[in-house]
Amino acid sequence: MKDKIMAQAWLYWALASAIFAALTAIFAKMGLQGIDSDFATFIRTVVIIGALALFLSYTHKWQSLGSLSGRNWLFLILSGLATGASWLAYFKALQLGNASQVAPIDKFSVVLVTLFAVLFLGERPSGQEWLGIVLIGAGVLVLALKR
Template sequence: MNITFSWQGFAIASAIFAAMTAILGKIGVANINTNLATLIRTIVILMVTMAIVTARSEWQKPTGSTWIGWTCLIASGVTTGLSWLCYFRALQMGPVSVVAPIDKLSVALVMIAGWILLGEPMTIKGVVGGGLVVLGSLILLF
């Protein structure tokens, strides 16, 4: 079975999995140390990713990347881990219906970084949509 998604399809799938992650994570961290929960989650992600790479025969020597690319991938791993640690702790302490939307302030931050750092086009649709994300998160936060 060969399923082909556009970037939009993958983005929607990501949102669905992220929603499931929040609910399952909230239940999962109810009676466990959040740092240990993050470690367990990370091991599972490693195993699933290795299985996918193996199933798709995508193991290869990583070539063609620059030191900047490697540095960014490593930094991305560090920031992902820190994000997960904070997210699970927030889920343990607060309601998932508020924690998850506030976590999505990252959407607006990524939009701003895309415009400033990556030179992506700033559109009125992007500004309004990002502003609504921020407004919604602030309403939930306060």
């Protein structure tokens, strides 16, 4: 039983991610009232850095920066830049639009992740997975055209 739970651990973490992402949209929309979205993104980033530093300290997971390879550095820096650009765009979209519009369109990233994973990581989704991706894309299109 424990092995089955461990094999499905990714699912529980992914569901937690979805819940926190949903709360992110709601809390951000409420917190953007009367302030610049870029400055709000900065505040969010400072909070994340502080929270992660505390978490790493508590769990004793700090690592030597020298233990990272050049490849680690390259892709983590690129990921950080992409995350920052995503957050800036997301907060601006939330400031200008409804959370119920912005968040679903933001989730078009699910479709893009699959396409990029096929192109760059060599992943091969099953027919059922492709169907799900097409349905997500269709759902995003329906939501984007609703207004």
